[in-house]
Amino acid sequence: MLEIAIEQVRESLDAIYRAESGRIRATLIRLLGDFDLAEDAVHDAFAAALERWPQDGMPANPRAWLISTGRFKAIDALRRRARFDAAKEKIADPMETGDDCATDESVADDSLRLIFTCCHPVLTQEARVALTLREVCGLTTEEIARAFLMAAPTLAQRIVRAKARIREARIPYQVPSPEELPERLATVLQVVYLVFNEGYSASSGPSLTRADLSGEAIRLGRLLLELLPEPEVMGLLALMLLQESRRAARATPTGELILLEHQDRSLWNRKQITEGVALVERALISRRFGSYTLQSAIAAVHAEAPAAASTDWPQIVALYTALAQAEPSPVVELNRAVAVAMCDGPEAGLALINAILARGDLAEYHLAHSARADLCRRLGRKSEARDSYERALALTQLEPARRFLEQRLRELG
């Protein structure tokens, strides 16, 4: 009996859609030369599978089956359409492409083409994020809108405009040349990290859907690493895994923030830490790493300390020093100052923070004032500590952060 229960086929198809629709879409965009045609072709191919597979059985290579079915459905549709709107769609003749269109290598290349096209610098950053989640990750417009707490029609328009922009700007569907690669890859990594942070540091909205975004970013990071094993891709994936490993420990059940030093380290996800640390090591060995690798190395040092007190602070200071050189920023300097305080005492850290604030760089950044307050408190300089906590409180609207600062003020007495 060849027949498979339709429910079983539906389940496998759901799984295949999650894992493969991005790759299938990527190849169909290349074969058909058009995002919209490919969209329909993907939809048609999955609909055809739901119809055929219960009778014919699952094909040996579902992805290849879906790609070739999608391609023929698109050709069919083009022929029918040509009857009443002749030659409006200028596409490469899909009949001329060879049968090797679904080999593993060509499909991998297509996925990379799709990622680089969705993250093209000609698009706004918001558009890159939306397009990547929809085209590469296979999320629906409604799911993305929900995760970003936006109205679906607003997000839909953003996607329509982004696609129009790709057409108008005639962005070629290709992986950038080696000379362009570092800069273009930076744009892609930024999109992935934005998606991750949106899910990780969310201060509002249903937490479950937000956590899904972090999971989506990690999935994207894995895909990217598989396609393009560059050190910074390893660094970013490691950074995301190491941050994600602390998810269960970073807030109380009621949503109060728990600082790294006070987290219950037995709640940290060891599997993610092991994977993350191994990736950091691989990236560091390459000697071609950048700021994501350095950030992940810092996260790895924290992850490997059995207790906050046994953290290797000199190592963290050294990594922040390297990071400040690779990517100078006042926020990195602030973090370095906090590490220096842990290493050489609060006095040394406070001098550095005072210098940053004196430049006016982080005057409006609540974490700078909160870090300063904390060092003053440890030095017993109560009134200075109170002033800085109050300054921090005036600068943030985030509820958990506000409750944390109010608690600290009460403790000062």
Place this chain on the structure above:
Amino acid sequence: MKYICLGYIEPNKFETMPETERNAMVDECLTYDDELRKNGHFAGGEGLQPPQTAATLRWVDGKVSITDGPYAETKKQIGGVLILEARDLNHAIQIMSKHPGVKAGPFEIRPAADLSEMIRESEQRRAGA
């Protein structure tokens, strides 16, 4: 996912169109509908007779009152309804942007509400009653 597409048209626009133009439009629309059917995107739909053929039911003073004509007097009237099967809102927009009917009047695309939870709760209430 199902999307309900409400096609609006100005009153009498269709009727006063030159015959060749009207025929061309009808042919184009029906050809496109056929294509949607063939691809499994067409999950149902009907053209509507003009608003003056409508009867409107209302609950007034504890009983149903019937009046002639549409409930809302608006400049554009609903000329037809199409139920579309699409992956998401962007896919629906993409499909309907190519529908020749959009040249005659605007389409409003609304996702079908998922009532399964409401139905399930109601079934529980009724079973318990």
